[in-house]
Amino acid sequence: MIIVDTALQKRHEQDNPVRVGLIGAGYIGxxxxxxxxxxxxxxxxxxxxxxxxxxxxxxxxxxxxxAYDVVSTVADLDNAIARRRPVITDDPMLLCxxxxxxxxxxxxxxxxxxxxxxxxxxxxxxxxVVQNAELDATLGPILKVYADREGVVFTxxxxxxxxxxxxxFRYVKQIGYNPVLIGxxxxxxxxxxxxxxxxxxxxxxKQDVKMVTSFADGTKLSMEQAVMANATGFGVSKRGMHxxxxxxxxxxxxxxSIDELLDGGRTxxxxxxxxxxxxxxxxxxxxxxxxxxxxxxxxGDGPLxxxxxxxxxxxxETPLSVARAELFQDPTITPQGAPxxxxxxxxxxxxxxxxxxxxxxxxxxxxxxxxxxxxRRENLLPMGLSEGAVLTRDMPKDEAISYDDxxxxxxxxxxxxxxxQGNHFAVQTEAAATL
Numbered sequence: 001m002i003i004v005d006t007a008l009q010k011r012h013e014q015d016n017p018v019r020v021g022l023i024g025a026g027y028i029g030x031x032x033x034x035x036x037x038x039x040x041x042x043x044x045x046x047x048x049x050x051x052x053x054x055x056x057x058x059x060x061x062x063x064x065x066x067a068y069d070v071v072s073t074v075a076d077l078d079n080a081i082a083r084r085r086p087v088i089t090d091d092p093m094l095l096c097x098x099x100x101x102x103x104x105x106x107x108x109x110x111x112x113x114x115x116x117x118x119x120x121x122x123x124x125x126x127x128x129v130v131q132n133a134e135l136d137a138t139l140g141p142i143l144k145v146y147a148d149r150e151g152v153v154f155t156x157x158x159x160x161x162x163x164x165x166x167x168x169f170r171y172v173k174q175i176g177y178n179p180v181l182i183g184x185x186x187x188x189x190x191x192x193x194x195x196x197x198x199x200x201x202x203x204x205x206k207q208d209v210k211m212v213t214s215f216a217d218g219t220k221l222s223m224e225q226a227v228m229a230n231a232t233g234f235g236v237s238k239r240g241m242h243x244x245x246x247x248x249x250x251x252x253x254x255x256x257s258i259d260e261l262l263d264g265g266r267t268x269x270x271x272x273x274x275x276x277x278x279x280x281x282x283x284x285x286x287x288x289x290x291x292x293x294x295x296x297x298x299x300g301d302g303p304l305x306x307x308x309x310x311x312x313x314x315x316x317e318t319p320l321s322v323a324r325a326e327l328f329q330d331p332t333i334t335p336q337g338a339p340x341x342x343x344x345x346x347x348x349x350x351x352x353x354x355x356x357x358x359x360x361x362x363x364x365x366x367x368x369x370x371x372x373x374x375x376r377r378e379n380l381l382p383m384g385l386s387e388g389a390v391l392t393r394d395m396p397k398d399e400a401i402s403y404d405d406x407x408x409x410x411x412x413x414x415x416x417x418x419x420x421q422g423n424h425f426a427v428q429t430e431a432a433a434t435l
Contacts, residue, residue: 004323008042011327017044018326019081020319021095021126023117024108025050025059027207028131031315032105037063040319047077047087047095056088074098096120103322105157107131109211111384112414115139118154119413122146127153127325129332131160131318134360137226137343138384139414141335142421155324155331159317162227164309165279166333169232172307176290177283180261180304182228184269185249185276186221191398192348193217194363210361219360219367219383222343225267226369229341231333234265236341239400240368241268249273249280253304256282261304267341267369275310282306338425343367344380344400351395357406359387365401376422379403385414 011017020036022029025048033045045063050056053070060068068086071077074097080087081100095101096117104121106114106128114135118128128147130136135143136156147154156162165182172179193216195202195209202209214220222240229235237260244255252270260266261282270280285291286303299305321332345357345365357364360383367383374380379402381389386401388409395401408415 004320004327007327008040008323011042017042018323019044019046019100019102020322021046021098021101021104021121022048022059023092023095023104023106025055026107028315028318029107030059030062032107032131032318033059034063035315036319037065039316040323043319043322044084045086046081046101047089047098049089049092049095051090053088053090056090060086060088092117093120096126097124101126102326103127103129105129105131105318105322106135109134109208111135111138112412115143115414115417118143119146119417122150122152122154125150125152127155127322129153129155129157129318129321129325131157131314133160133162133220133223133227134384136162136335137223137230138382139417139421140227140230141337141339142417142424144335145424153325153329153331153334155321155334156227157314157318157321158332159312159314159320161224161277161279161312162231163317163321163332164312165228165281166231168279168281168307168309172281172283177285177305177307179232179265179281180284181252181256181266181268181282182232182234183252183267183280183282184221184224185273185278185280185308185310186243186269186271187277188216189218189221189243189271191217191346191366194348195361196363210359212361214361214367217348217361217366219343221269222367222369222383225269226341226343227333229267229369230335230339232265232267233336233340234267235371236268236369237266239344239370239374243269243271245271246273249275249278249308249310250300250306252280252306253282253300258304275308278308278310278312280306280308339372339421341369341371342375342380343383344370344375345383345386347395347397347399347401350397351391353391353393355391357386357389357391357401360384362387368400381406382418385412385418
């Protein structure tokens with residue numbers, strides 16, 4: 001990552017900045033625009049989409065940029081960017097189709113809308129960076145297929161836990177420690193919290209209450225771990241992961257079965273550990289001389305070793321992923337192929353037939369990660385597609401909801417992509433089996 005600064009400096013000196021189209025001017029989106037303006041010479045936020053134009057303008061204002069154009073056509077957007085005029089619009093597809101934008105950064109946290117933006121941007125030859133674990137966990141593998149066909153990068157962004165964890169994973173592997181677990185340091189977990197219980201915290205933090213609820217009820221955690229699983233090939237030992245409690249992250253080497261870790265690797269989390277919030281990777285090295293060095297360096301006795309980063313800085317680090325995608329075609333974290341894990345839908349309380357599920361961060365359900373084979377065998381409903389589904393039978397608290405238990409809304413793009421994803425990789429698996 002250190003090479004990014006010199007590459008961007010060169011683009012700055014050439015007066016040829018990496019041009020970013022920002023989809024969403026909410027809490028994180030505005031932070032990204034501010035970070036690019038203040039700390040990333042060689043990169044510019046060329047255009048900002050938000051459904052409310054005043055909020056799009058706020059992103060520029062908070063970044064110290066007072067003058068911008070409001071546009072409603074691709075031609076006007078491209079002309080403004082060519083004149084180095086910042087742009088705002090309430091039409092996201094303009095950014096996806098504009099010739100003068102290099103990278104789309106999607107930060108809405110939505111799945112149906114986020115999928116439509118990502119797909120349109122990819123079809124127009126743009127790299128796509130998402131700070132949207134929900135989208136990546138649900139549809140990342142098929143969006144990666146589309147990106148590969150167009151020769152562009154699809155990646156989750158640095159700064160969120162999956163990107164930070166994957167940077168650490170690559171580092172651990174590079175220095176000769178075989179990664180066997182990639183994990184999250186979680187501060188609290190309450191599967192049954194609701195927007196009502198989380199409202200005061202959300203208002204204090206100036207964040208969306210459903211998003212905050214998804215942080216606390218474990219849905220966001222499972223989404224992030226699914227992104228890590230699909231990028232590494234690591235599965236989970238059980239639905240929802242183990243999530244043992246401990247005092248310090250270095251204790252993690254004693255909390256997981258070494259036999260399971262050496263059997264293909266795992267993704268999991270620890271609860272309540274210091275220092276946090278951050279990520280960790282457990283690496284394996286049984287070379288006697290290397291173990292001696294490790295003891296001298298106070299890394300422990302081995303053969304399992306904990307590597308960790310005690311923070312994640314979403315809006316500060318996202319531009320690093322933009323630069324890596326555009327300048328080096330290097331994704332921060334992207335699916336390696338077929339889904340390894342998905343996030344399924346569990347009842348947050350006893351639910352009744354006829355209820356309409358309210359999706360991520362709502363009152364009805366929470367999400368839990370599970371292995372892909374289980375999801376397909378039991379025909380389970382992905383949490384990312386659950387909103388708007390109507391129950392056809394009563395569901396007890398904590399029971400996993402399947403497609404057999406619901407009537408789905410009229411077909412959405414996200415539903416079509418999900419089934420295309422399943423069919424695409426099933427065909428690939430069948431073809432490989434015949435070789």
